[in-house]
Every structure is written in structure tokens, then in C-alpha cells.
Amino acid sequence: MIGAIKQAWANFRGFDLTGSTVPPMDGPLRPNSKLDAAPVLLDLADVDNLVVCGQRIVCSVGREIHTLAPTAGDSGYALSISRSRSMDKPVTSMAAGADLLAVAVEGEGIRIESPDGASSELIAIETLNAHCVTAMAFADRSTLLVAVGSDRNPAHGWKRDLMTKTAAGSIWRIDIGTRTAVSIASGLAFPSGIIVSNDRVFVSEAWRHRVLSMGVDGSRQQIALGSLPAYPGRIAPASEGGFWLAMFAPRNPLVEFVLKEDEYRARMIETIDPDYWIAPALATGRSFLEPIQGGARKKLNMLKPWSPTWSTGLVVRCDKEMAMVRNYQSRADGDVHGVTSLCEVGDQLLVGARGSGKIVAIQELAGHMA
Structure with a gap:
């Protein structure tokens, strides 16, 4: 009875009791086009896992690991591939320590390497799902923290993990010397980022739209x-x-609604290619089969920046308590979408937009202390 009264009152006043309302881009997330204005250092399709190891900038593309070197570009500083090497299977995550590079290879395990790959040691933990290592961070030279996005889906199946409402992610602490691992957190909804700060660990929990803080x-x-x-x-x-x-995709009210319609979602997953699901994406506008292409998205044949979109580019600067300070965006009509990795090099931040296949540079770090 009480529920019926609440629902009737919500319908009269226009309240949302389903929890499908997406918070607005406001305050520190106020929309801008700063990522689109940033200089492009390198066009590299499917670029991911940007890290700085020693004096080298390293990234991955599928099963390839590229070492990048500065070079002269049209607008001054640019990057080029100076060296490449191939792994047996796709690289899902990388992390750099002082003189070590951790490389997660899908279905194989985690390799601890020298920056140039001359030496390599495989750590394969039977209880750790090597198919879905989404992020890693060194706590010290002998301790590696690992985020496993899901025990049920591989890393490239992140969209299926969201649309099946899976919460089977975990955080592991690996002792590199003894090759042992212990799970320190479980039941997470696709942990996709991790970093260690003093005695605290921050973990991005993607499907619950939040960042967690915990002890080591x-x-x-x-x-x-x-x-x-x-x-x-x-x-x-x-x-x-x-x-x-990095925020790799925007939330969308229609996606939030579909996540509550179990029968519709199950049929969509069963009958439609994942590229055309009503679901977030790293890039959009590449096929006429994608949902929501007309209507509010275009006016006078122009895509508007405030249009509903499955993909966007978003980098957020946070202070030491993880409170948001400012942001850098590429909106619906931009072309720096699907930011999955970033790292500071000198006085600039390198941003890897996997969706658009670009590495851009944010060059206004000095004088913006959080």
C-alpha cells in the first residue's frame, strides 16, 4: 500500500524512483572541448596502456607493445614508434615501477619485465583470472596490486559484463618474490583502475560509477x-x-533504463551484435546500424555537442582525497573519445584515447595544484 502511494505521488510530481537518472555534468565536470583542442602527438589505432617506465614511454596495441620516442611534428613536439615487440596474446594492462614493467597477457598471466623486455618472468596465479586483468599498480618493488574486472568475462567483454549486471571483480596483492597472491577485495562491479597512495589504495568501480578507498x-x-x-x-x-x-564512457539515461528491463536486455544480448547494443562504447558514429543517430543528435545535419551519445572523452583532475578539481572533455561532436589510459611526462599529461586512436597532450599542468 505504501509503495503504491509513493509511486502515485512520484508520477504526479515527476520523481524518478527507478534510479535511472544520470547526474549532470556540472561543477568540476562542467562541459568543455579541451581534449579536442589539445595537440595530437600520435595517431595509433586501438592505443591503450600508456605508461612511463624509466625514461621510456610505452603503450600497447592488441598484442603489440610499442616504445614511443619524441620526434618533430607539424606543431612541434610529437611521438613516433621507435621499437615494437609482440606478445603471444593480447595485452590487457601494464604498470611501471622504478625499473620494472608489469604486463598482463590475456589468459597467460602477468609478466614482470625490464623496460626493454630483455628479461621477463611470468607470474601465473591459478586463482587469479588472467583473462580480465584491467589495471595494475606497484605498491613497492616486490608488491603488485592487480584489479581483475570480472571472473566471468574477459577484458574485451566489458560491455557484456555491464549489460549482464555482473559484479564478479576483485583486487589482488601479489608478492613478486614468492609468486603468491591474496585477494583483498571481491564482489566488485568491474574494477577498472587502481593506484596506491601512502597506505591507501584507490580503486575505480566502473559499473557502480564510483571510486573506492581501502587499506592495502x-x-x-x-x-x-x-x-x-x-x-x-x-x-x-x-x-x-x-x-x-580517466572516464572511458558516459552514462546514458537510455542505458540506465535498459539495465532495469531484464527481459528486453536478455533478448538484445542474445540476438544483436554487441557493437549495436544500447550500451556505452569507446567510439561511435562508425556505422549506420548504431542506435540513436537522428532526432536529438543532429540539427540542420550537424551533430550537436550536447547530443545524447554512447561515447565521449573525459579526463578528471582529482586532489589527494580523490575530490574532483577540473576536467578535460571531448563532447559528442569531438574526436578524442574513449580515454582508457594516461601518464605524465615532463610538464604535460599524455592522454590515450583508445576509441579515437589518438594520443594527445594536456600542457597546462604547472600552476594548477589541486
């Missing part, structure tokens, strides 16, 4: 940043203190 043993778990309008991904340290947070 998994204790004292609490929400550090919640109710986000996009899906948070990898986290990188900022040289001036605080963090950089």
Missing part, C-alpha cells in the same frame, strides 16, 4: 568519489599531488 589489506573500504555521470577507469598519479582519472 582491503580494510577500511569506503567511497572516495561517487555518483559519477560516467564510467571511471584507470588512475594515474599527478606530479603536483593528487591524481588523474
Whole structure:
């Protein structure tokens, strides 16, 4: 009876009792086009896992690991591929320590390598799902923290993990010397980013739109940043203190609604190619089969920046407590979408937009301390 009265009152007043309302892009997330204005350092399709290891900039593309070197470009500083090497299977995540590079190879395990790949040691933990290592971070030279996005889906199946409402992610602490691992957190909804700061670990929990804070043993778990309008991904340290947070796709009210319609969603998953699901994406506008292409998206044959979209580009600067300070965006009509990795090099932040296949540079770090 009480429920019926609440529903009737909500219908009369226009309240949303389904929880499908997406928080607005406001305050520190106020819309802008700064990523589109940033200089493009390198066009590299499917670029991912940007890290700095020693003096080298390293990234991955599928099963290839590329070492990048500065070069002269049309607008000055640019990047080029100076060296490449191939792994047996796709690389899902990388992390850099002082003189070590951790490389997660899908279905194989985690390789601890020298920056140039001359030496390599495989760590394969039977209880750790090597098919879905989404992020890693060194706590110290002998300890590696690993985020496993899901025990049920591989890393490339992240869209299926969301649309099946799976919460089978976990965080592991690996002792590199003894090759042992212990799970410090489980039941997470696709942890996709991790970083260690002093005695705290910050973890992006993508499908619950939040960043968690916990101790290095998994204790004292609490929400550090919640109710986000996009899906948070990898986290990188900022040289001036605080963090950089990549958000790889925006939330969409229609997706939030579909997530509550179990019968419709099950039929969609069963009968439609994942590229054309009503679901977030790293890039859009590549096929006429994609949903929502007309209507509010275009006016006078022009795509508007405020249009409903499945993909966007979003980088957020956070302070040491993970509170948002400012952001850099590529909106619906932009072309720096699907940001999955980032790292600081000198006085600039390199941003890897996997969806658009670009590495761009944010060059206004100095004087913006969080």
C-alpha cells in the first residue's frame, strides 16, 4: 500500500524512483572541448596502456607493445614508434615501477619485465583470472596490486559484463618474490583502475560509477568519489599531488533504463551484435546500424555537442582525497573519445584515447595544484 502511494505521488510530481537518472555534468565536470583542442602527438589505432617506465614511454596495441620516442611534428613536439615487440596474446594492462614493467597477457598471466623486455618472468596465479586483468599498480618493488574486472568475462567483454549486471571483480596483492597472491577485495562491479597512495589504495568501480578507498589489506573500504555521470577507469598519479582519472564512457539515461528491463536486455544480448547494443562504447558514429543517430543528435545535419551519445572523452583532475578539481572533455561532436589510459611526462599529461586512436597532450599542468 505504501509503495503504491509513493509511486502515485512520484508520477504526479515527476520523481524518478527507478534510479535511472544520470547526474549532470556540472561543477568540476562542467562541459568543455579541451581534449579536442589539445595537440595530437600520435595517431595509433586501438592505443591503450600508456605508461612511463624509466625514461621510456610505452603503450600497447592488441598484442603489440610499442616504445614511443619524441620526434618533430607539424606543431612541434610529437611521438613516433621507435621499437615494437609482440606478445603471444593480447595485452590487457601494464604498470611501471622504478625499473620494472608489469604486463598482463590475456589468459597467460602477468609478466614482470625490464623496460626493454630483455628479461621477463611470468607470474601465473591459478586463482587469479588472467583473462580480465584491467589495471595494475606497484605498491613497492616486490608488491603488485592487480584489479581483475570480472571472473566471468574477459577484458574485451566489458560491455557484456555491464549489460549482464555482473559484479564478479576483485583486487589482488601479489608478492613478486614468492609468486603468491591474496585477494583483498571481491564482489566488485568491474574494477577498472587502481593506484596506491601512502597506505591507501584507490580503486575505480566502473559499473557502480564510483571510486573506492581501502587499506592495502582491503580494510577500511569506503567511497572516495561517487555518483559519477560516467564510467571511471584507470588512475594515474599527478606530479603536483593528487591524481588523474580517466572516464572511458558516459552514462546514458537510455542505458540506465535498459539495465532495469531484464527481459528486453536478455533478448538484445542474445540476438544483436554487441557493437549495436544500447550500451556505452569507446567510439561511435562508425556505422549506420548504431542506435540513436537522428532526432536529438543532429540539427540542420550537424551533430550537436550536447547530443545524447554512447561515447565521449573525459579526463578528471582529482586532489589527494580523490575530490574532483577540473576536467578535460571531448563532447559528442569531438574526436578524442574513449580515454582508457594516461601518464605524465615532463610538464604535460599524455592522454590515450583508445576509441579515437589518438594520443594527445594536456600542457597546462604547472600552476594548477589541486
